[in-house]
Amino acid sequence: MNKRCFALSIAFLGYQAIIFAQNNNPFGSARGGFGGNNSAFNQNRVSNFNEYRQKINAEYISKTREKWNAFRVSQPLPVPDKDVKPAPPIKMNDDEARKKKEDRLIKIKDVVKPVKPAPRPQPVAPVEEVPEEPSKQMTFQYLGTAWKVRTPEASPVRLAGISENAVADAWEKLCQPAYNNLVVDCLKLRSQNQLCDWEYLMMLQALSQTLLGKGTNEATLLMAFLYSQSGYKIRLGEGDGKLQMLYASQHIVYNKRYFTLDGDKFYPLNDKITNLRINEAKYPKEQSLSLWVPKSPYADYQASPLRSLTSRRYSDMSVKVSVNKNQMPFYESYPTSEVGGNFMTRWAMYANTPICEQAKKELYPQLKKGLTGISELMCVEKLLNWVQTAFVYKYDEEVWGADRAFFPDETLYYPYCDCEDRSILFTRLVRDLLGFKCVLVYYPGHLASAVAIPGDMKGDYIMVNGKRFMVCDPTYIGASVGNTMPDMNNAEAKVILLE
Numbered sequence: 001m002n003k004r005c006f007a008l009s010i011a012f013l014g015y016q017a018i019i020f021a022q023n024n025n026p027f028g029s030a031r032g033g034f035g036g037n038n039s040a041f042n043q044n045r046v047s048n049f050n051e052y053r054q055k056i057n058a059e060y061i062s063k064t065r066e067k068w069n070a071f072r073v074s075q076p077l078p079v080p081d082k083d084v085k086p087a088p089p090i091k092m093n094d095d096e097a098r099k100k101k102e103d104r105l106i107k108i109k110d111v112v113k114p115v116k117p118a119p120r121p122q123p124v125a126p127v128e129e130v131p132e133e134p135s136k137q138m139t140f141q142y143l144g145t146a147w148k149v150r151t152p153e154a155s156p157v158r159l160a161g162i163s164e165n166a167v168a169d170a171w172e173k174l175c176q177p178a179y180n181n182l183v184v185d186c187l188k189l190r191s192q193n194q195l196c197d198w199e200y201l202m203m204l205q206a207l208s209q210t211l212l213g214k215g216t217n218e219a220t221l222l223m224a225f226l227y228s229q230s231g232y233k234i235r236l237g238e239g240d241g242k243l244q245m246l247y248a249s250q251h252i253v254y255n256k257r258y259f260t261l262d263g264d265k266f267y268p269l270n271d272k273i274t275n276l277r278i279n280e281a282k283y284p285k286e287q288s289l290s291l292w293v294p295k296s297p298y299a300d301y302q303a304s305p306l307r308s309l310t311s312r313r314y315s316d317m318s319v320k321v322s323v324n325k326n327q328m329p330f331y332e333s334y335p336t337s338e339v340g341g342n343f344m345t346r347w348a349m350y351a352n353t354p355i356c357e358q359a360k361k362e363l364y365p366q367l368k369k370g371l372t373g374i375s376e377l378m379c380v381e382k383l384l385n386w387v388q389t390a391f392v393y394k395y396d397e398e399v400w401g402a403d404r405a406f407f408p409d410e411t412l413y414y415p416y417c418d419c420e421d422r423s424i425l426f427t428r429l430v431r432d433l434l435g436f437k438c439v440l441v442y443y444p445g446h447l448a449s450a451v452a453i454p455g456d457m458k459g460d461y462i463m464v465n466g467k468r469f470m471v472c473d474p475t476y477i478g479a480s481v482g483n484t485m486p487d488m489n490n491a492e493a494k495v496i497l498l499e
Contacts (some may be wrong), residue, residue: 003147008270010082021464025230026327032457034059043457048110049125049126049128050125050128050370052124052125053123053124053126053127054175055127056124056283056284057172057175060171060281060282060283061168061171062168062170063177063279063280063281063282064167064168064171064236064279064281064377065165065168066162066164066281066286067164068238068277068278068279068280069277069278069280070275070277070278071259071261071275071276071277071278072239072274072275072450073257073258073259073273073274073275073276074257074258074260074265075205075254075257076255076257076258077253077254077255077258078250078254078255079254079255079336079343079403080459080461081343081444081445084444084445085445086395086396086418086419086446087419087443087445087446087447087475087485087487087488088391089419089477090475090476090477090486091477091478092476092477092478092479092483093478094172094313096477096478097478097479097480097483098480099496100458101458101460101482101483102458102459102462103458103459103461104459105461105462106461106462106471106484106490106493107491108441108462108490108493108494108495109491109492109493109494110344110494110495111465111494111495111497111499112342112344112345112348112494112495112496113347113495113497114339114340114345114349114496115339115340115345116263116354117250117292117294118287119138120197120231120232120290121197121286121287121289121442122165122230122231123183123187123229123230123231124196124231124275124283124284124286125181127183127184127187127229128177128180128184129180129181129184129312130177130178130180130181130384132176132185133152133153133177133180133181134152134153134154135150135152135178135181135182136150136151136152136153136301137149137150137151137178138150138151138207138211138421140206140207140210140211142202142203142206142207143297143298143300143326143329143330144299144300144302144325144326145298145299145300145326146300147189147203147206147207147218148185148420149182149185149186149189149207149247150181150182150185150354151182151211152178152179152182152328153173154178156211156212156218156222157173157174157218157221157222158170158218159221162210162217162238162241162242162243162347166277167221167243167279168235170218170221171221171225174221174222174225175362176210177395179225182226183229183230186203186204186226186230187208187475188198188232189203189233189334192330193298194294194295194298195297195298196291196292196293196294196295196297197232197289197291198289198291198293198330198333198334198415199271199293199297199298199330200227200230200245201223201227201232201289202330202333204223204227205219205223205269207222207223208222208224208226208334210222215242217242217243218279220236220242220243220244220245221236221243223245224236224245227245227247228283228286230382231285231286231287232247232248232286232288232289233247233248233264233282233286233287233288233289234246234247234248234286235259235261235278235279235280235282235285236247236275236278236279237259237268237276237277237278237279238271238276239273239274239275239276239277240273242270244268244269244270244273244276245264245268245269246259246267246268246269246276246278246286247266247267247269247288247289248264248265248267248289249265249267249288249289249290249291249337250287250288250289250290250291250339251264251290251291251337251339252265252337252338252341252406253267253291253335253336253337253339254335254336254337254338254404255335255336256271256292256335257271257273257274259276259278261278261280262280264288265463267281267335287297287443290340291334291335291337291349292349292352292456293334293349293353293407294352294353295354296324296353296354296355296356296357296409297327297330297331297359298325298329299324299327299330301324301358302324302325302326303322303323303324303325303358304322304323304324304328304413305322306320306321306322306327307322307412308320308321308374309321309386309390309391309412310386310389311370311382311385311386311389311390312385312389312392312478313385313389313478314370314382314385314386315358316369316370317367317370317382317383317385317386317390318366318392319362319363319367320362320366321359321363321366321412322358322360322362323355323356323359323412323413324356324358324359324409325413327356328413329410330401330424331406331407331409331410334407336351336404336405343405344442344494344496345449345496346400346405347405347420347423347424347440348440348496348497348498348499350405350406350407350420350424351408351423351424351427351428351440351498352498353407353499354408354428354432355408355412355428355432356409356411359409359412363412364432364433366420367383367429367433368433369448370382371383371433371434374454375455376434376436376454376455377455377457378479378483379434380430380434380436380451380453380470380472381481383426383429383430383433383434383478384426384472384474384480384481385478385480387422387425387426387429387474388394388422388474388475388476388477388479389476389477389478391411391416391417391422392415392416392417392472393416393417393418393422393475394416394417394418395418396418398416398445399414399416405420405421405424406420406421406424406425407424408424408425408428408429408439411424411425412425417450417457419446419447419475420447420473421476422474422475423440423448423473423474424440424451425442425474426438426449426472426474427439427440427449427451427498430451430499431499436451436452436453436454437451437452437467437469437498438450438451438452438498439462439464439469439492439497439498440495440496440498441443441462441471441494441496442493442494442495442496443488443489443490443492444489444492446475446485446488448471448472448473448474448475448476448485448488449472449473449474450462450464450469450470450471450472450482450495451469451470451472451481452467452468452469452470453470453481457470457482458480458482459471459480459481459482459483460483461482461485462484462493462495464495464497469495470482471483471484473485
């Protein structure tokens, strides 16, 4: 190894140690992120980082100039249970619900534990802020929210075509210091607003289209550049005379066409494309995006129309609630996926996403009034009946034309929901308001739930990791805790663990 390569390797290892130590905003300015003084040591370290970043960008550009190979798209993977007929809601009258129950252990087929997400992708080398670089502030809209970044004062990069050399030439211009501040600002927006990987991608798309025009090759190129410089695994392709961006996902994405490259599935943002010439250039340490949504999407608050939701059995469980309407386009764009090759994990991804803070401030105090001064079992009973009876059931196929799971906020927003939406919302409420552990219970064609309620009670239950979880079915209308919907195949039941 020559001295220059050795120095770059040492610099890169030092950078990795810094990233490990800095969790909040590791990619601010070089001065703020790496010590703040003007010592020769720090200046040399930043210089080495810049040299390393220039080197890997140059290698990427060189590879981009090579001939792009032709690939044919693979057809979308269908949702595994799409042909299973959904179980219709069933009503139980109040007298039946109050009948004395016997203990019954429900034996299940499997317990599904979701795979934890990998650490968020980071740039392969820090991106240095360049305060002296002439720039102007740009404002763009995404999710009804104004986002601000710095862009170069000079005219935006334009493509002279979409040949290998034309794309490489434009990418080379994007790698110049004039664009550093834009990359820095995007990373700051991601960090400060705790954007998940999908929201970050959609934000970059809105930024690029505002600056360079919707559907233009230049907008696609800029979006791909910003996402790749942020550490994500992307590929560029050319098809139908247009530049296309493909993203790799940690999860299998359903109902989306894909291309297989080096064993990874890459999904084009333009889902109608069938054939591409693909640039196989890559960056070191690039990571596939995650579709976990650990935090409610960031968006300015716009109240949705107020809904009145009342339990039929418990009159004190009556609320008026609105949610953040600006978040709905994010949820609509979110692709159906699974983690670790197990489709059951799909519902955990929805159920583990928090309700937006504004909805919590409205909804939770109202619900808590009806949960005061009663037993823990009765708290669960009242929440269960509220979800069972305050919402109108309709099949997804009737409303959307295909299966579509809801995040908790969506169930509060849309006028109709089905079994999976109710179970997702119910388990979110129980965990937030009561602090009890919950699981989802999957039967072919149906999704229910179960709750670990303190104390001794009778009814249908499931044992998971030594804990007793009482069956709670938000679609078995009027049923109380410990009642399993009739005709459920317990031999095929699977438990899905939740956070």
